[in-house]
Amino acid sequence: MPLVETQNLCTHFPVRGGVLNRVVGHVHAVNGVNLSIREGETVGVVGESGCGKSTLGKTLTRLIDPTSGVIAFDGDDITGFSHEELLPYRRRMQIIFQDPYSSLNPRMTVGAHIKEAVRKHNVVPAAEIDGYVDEMIKTVGLRPEVRERFPHEFSGGQRQRVGIARALCVKPDFVVADEPVSALDVSVQAQVLNLMTDLKDEFGLTMMFISHDLKVVEHFCDRILVMYLGFVVEEIPSDEIETNALHPYTQALLGANPIDDPDDRRPLTVLEGDVPSPFKLPKGCPFAGRCPKVMDRCRVDRPVLEEKSPAHRVACWAVE
Amino acid sequence: MIRRFLKGRAARKLRRNKLAIASMAVISVYVFVALLGFVGVISQASTQERVLPDKTPGWLESKPVDDRAADAIWLADRIGARVERAREETDPEAVRRLLDEVSMAERSIIDAPFEEIEALYATVQAELDEMYEVFDEKDLAVDDIISSQLRIQRYRERDAERFADRIAEAEQTIAEAQARVPDLSVAAESELDDVEAALESLMPTPDGLRGAVYTLRTCLGSDNQGRSIMMKALFSVRIAFQIGFVVAIACVILGTALGAAGAFFAGWVDYGVMYLVSVLSSVPSLVLLAVIVYIFFGSPIFDNPAERPGLALVPVYAAMGLTFWVGTCRVIRGEVMKIKGLEYVQAATSIGFGRVYTLVKHVVPNTAHLMFINFALLFIGAIKSEVILSFLGLGVKGQPSWGRMISQGKDDVIIGFFWEVGAASVFMFGLVLAFNILTDALQDAFDPRHVD
Numbered sequence: 001m002p003l004v005e006t007q008n009l010c011t012h013f014p015v016r017g018g019v020l021n022r023v024v025g026h027v028h029a030v031n032g033v034n035l036s037i038r039e040g041e042t043v044g045v046v047g048e049s050g051c052g053k054s055t056l057g058k059t060l061t062r063l064i065d066p067t068s069g070v071i072a073f074d075g076d077d078i079t080g081f082s083h084e085e086l087l088p089y090r091r092r093m094q095i096i097f098q099d100p101y102s103s104l105n106p107r108m109t110v111g112a113h114i115k116e117a118v119r120k121h122n123v124v125p126a127a128e129i130d131g132y133v134d135e136m137i138k139t140v141g142l143r144p145e146v147r148e149r150f151p152h153e154f155s156g157g158q159r160q161r162v163g164i165a166r167a168l169c170v171k172p173d174f175v176v177a178d179e180p181v182s183a184l185d186v187s188v189q190a191q192v193l194n195l196m197t198d199l200k201d202e203f204g205l206t207m208m209f210i211s212h213d214l215k216v217v218e219h220f221c222d223r224i225l226v227m228y229l230g231f232v233v234e235e236i237p238s239d240e241i242e243t244n245a246l247h248p249y250t251q252a253l254l255g256a257n258p259i260d261d262p263d264d265r266r267p268l269t270v271l272e273g274d275v276p277s278p279f280k281l282p283k284g285c286p287f288a289g290r291c292p293k294v295m296d297r298c299r300v301d302r303p304v305l306e307e308k309s310p311a312h313r314v315a316c317w318a319v320e
Numbered sequence: 321m322i323r324r325f326l327k328g329r330a331a332r333k334l335r336r337n338k339l340a341i342a343s344m345a346v347i348s349v350y351v352f353v354a355l356l357g358f359v360g361v362i363s364q365a366s367t368q369e370r371v372l373p374d375k376t377p378g379w380l381e382s383k384p385v386d387d388r389a390a391d392a393i394w395l396a397d398r399i400g401a402r403v404e405r406a407r408e409e410t411d412p413e414a415v416r417r418l419l420d421e422v423s424m425a426e427r428s429i430i431d432a433p434f435e436e437i438e439a440l441y442a443t444v445q446a447e448l449d450e451m452y453e454v455f456d457e458k459d460l461a462v463d464d465i466i467s468s469q470l471r472i473q474r475y476r477e478r479d480a481e482r483f484a485d486r487i488a489e490a491e492q493t494i495a496e497a498q499a500r501v502p503d504l505s506v507a508a509e510s511e512l513d514d515v516e517a518a519l520e521s522l523m524p525t526p527d528g529l530r531g532a533v534y535t536l537r538t539c540l541g542s543d544n545q546g547r548s549i550m551m552k553a554l555f556s557v558r559i560a561f562q563i564g565f566v567v568a569i570a571c572v573i574l575g576t577a578l579g580a581a582g583a584f585f586a587g588w589v590d591y592g593v594m595y596l597v598s599v600l601s602s603v604p605s606l607v608l609l610a611v612i613v614y615i616f617f618g619s620p621i622f623d624n625p626a627e628r629p630g631l632a633l634v635p636v637y638a639a640m641g642l643t644f645w646v647g648t649c650r651v652i653r654g655e656v657m658k659i660k661g662l663e664y665v666q667a668a669t670s671i672g673f674g675r676v677y678t679l680v681k682h683v684v685p686n687t688a689h690l691m692f693i694n695f696a697l698l699f700i701g702a703i704k705s706e707v708i709l710s711f712l713g714l715g716v717k718g719q720p721s722w723g724r725m726i727s728q729g730k731d732d733v734i735i736g737f738f739w740e741v742g743a744a745s746v747f748m749f750g751l752v753l754a755f756n757i758l759t760d761a762l763q764d765a766f767d768p769r770h771v772d
Contacts, residue, residue, distance in 0.1 A: 061670055087672045088671070090672035091672065094670060163667075170671065
């Protein structure tokens with residue numbers, strides 16, 4: 001049984017306007033996403049800015065309410081749960097945020113951040129909390145002395161480690177990592193990624209790893225979801241992506257990736273045009289306007305995900 | 321926390337700002353005076369006592385001779401009445417009590433046997449009689465001048481030619497009188513000095529510590545009821561701080577609570593808060609203040625401040641507390657809207673904290689810098705408004721305040737007596753200016769983006 005599963009998940013944000021402040025439309029951030037994440041699996045989500053990756057992650061962890069669809073966690077439908085009903089599930093799913101500068105409360109010490117979460121869920125008996133907090137800080141590679149320090153005394157990488165400690169201290173089963181390294185220097189990125197790889201094994205985590213960096217996702221994940229304009233356009237095991245990507249958008253993403261070999265020159269497909277407005281979705285395939293393989297059918301019919309080989313699904317009419 | 325602050329960047333920046341240090345020194349003097357007022361060293365009674373004759377100017381300015389003479393006569397009469405009654409008393413204590421009634425601040429009738437006091441009083445009377453003679457003579461001379469001038473005018477109107485010799489005669493009289501007046505003025509002044517010296521020996525100006533206190537109390541003169549302007553101004557510091565603190569704290573709490581709740585919970589809570597804010601800011605604030613104060617004074621509880629001094633300021637607190645929170649509310653609302661979207665708030669939700677806990681623990685503490693600055697702004701705002709309200713007769717009642725002083729002293733400004741209005745204005749100006757400078761400095765010091 002999958003740990004996390006969604007059916008036709010949609011998240012739309014109302015846009016208000018006019019004199020009377022009426023809802024004049026919606027931003028379609030996530031459109032009809034079906035996904036299932038098995039226990040212990042790491043799923044990557046890639047796509048360009050504004051394609052709904054973060055919204056998907058936040059909807060899964062119930063930080064944003066979905067407009068329609070179902071979220072099931074460990075077999076339970078948690079879509080309509082109230083704050084109280086969600087509480088036991090809150091502990092089991094955590095999120096690591098993108099911006100280490102705004103993800104920590106500037107008026108709370110590092111220790112207080114972790115302690116607060118541990119105390120809320122009674123992760124350890126009250127007498128052992130202090131020891132547990134120190135242990136947690138050590139686990140993410142910081143010295144226990146830092147527990148009395150405030151966030152502004154740390155570098156971006158160190159803050160991100162604190163953010164990871166806060167997410168993991170409640171012993172979650174499922175963690176959404178929302179672009180956890182995109183705000184960090186490359187050298188620090190590697191450290192944090194290594195740390196996360198270690199912790200994934202140590203805590204036996206199921207993860208959703210959101211990124212716009214295909215290389216990072218490929219390295220870190222078992223399976224990759226490619227998103228475009230709120231739609232999942234391709235779902236592919238990460239060892240196949242280099243060789244077997246079928247959707248033109250995935251191919252374009254791969255083509256945009258720099259290759260560290262000057263002799264290896266492949267033809268570069270440069271996408272033209274812009275992403276359509278999520279305010280008004282196109283009728284057919286969302287990618288039709290920029291697709292090099294566009295056909296007449298693409299502009300009227302929206303393709304759905306179809307299984308091409310085991311664990312590899314594509315939403316494209318051009319793919320046989 | 322405090323040690324961390326003192327070592328921090330903000331504190332260092334504040335210490336480098338000389339103007340801020342100066343303003344902090346000024347404010348600490350005010351705080352000290354206010355504390356003296358709260359513990360009762362500067363008591364309300366001391367602002368109601370007579371310390372000098374009416375409308376005596378302060379330091380370095382003296383009254384015209386005629387007024388001084390009037391004061392001397394007034395004081396002599398005051399003593400005379402008590403001495404008269406004391407003659408019939410046999411009990412020495414009762415005598416002393418009667419004599420002490422004359423006391424003005426630290427200046428009282430010397431502690432001597434009654435016979436001696438009677439003798440000194442007789443001297444005063446003798447000196448007064450001498451003074452009267454000279455003054456009468458001077459008055460006669462002045463009368464001569466005036467009546468002769470009138471006569472000349474009348475002669476000229478009728479027939480200047482015919483009455484030429486009479487006009488000459490009158491002019492002669494004027495010349496003679498005018499020759500006499502300067503001498504007489506000098507004589508009058510020296511006689512007045514004698515009277516004052518006699519009064520001084522009967523009622524000596526105190527020296528030593530008591531003298532220092534007396535000098536302090538009289539250095540800014542007295543108002544139209546002989547009360548010490550200095551003491552009134554000093555006691556008003558306490559009233560100003562009381563109003564400033566209560567109003568600023570109430571407004572910061574109310575504004576933060578409503579603004580934060582509105583921004584954080586959005587929806588109908590926000591509509592409600594913003595409706596209140598819009599309504600309150602569309603009414604001229606002074607009118608609103610006046611209306612609220614009137615509502616309170618309509619009830620018998622607040623009508624007689626002398627009976628319930630503890631409640632006397634409640635209408636002022638209520639009026640300002642109910643109106644001034646609007647600005648704070650708007651600022652805090654904006655800040656909370658910003659913070660609400662930050663990831664640490666989402667992290668709190670993700671951990672499973674409720675909305676109220678998140679608001680109180682994660683959002684509101686991060687608006688502390690705004691509360692701090694708003695407190696300082698509201699503090700001076702309340703003090704200034706108190707002055708305006710009291711000037712209009714709606715503010716402080718039964719206690720001195722800068723506004724009441726200006727209100728009471730305004731009529732005397734026309735005749736050149738500016739001490740009461742001046743003292744109140746200067747005291748208020750100093751406090752408001754120092755606070756403004758400090759607020760600016762604090763804002764600069766706490767703003768992380770500010771580079772000097």
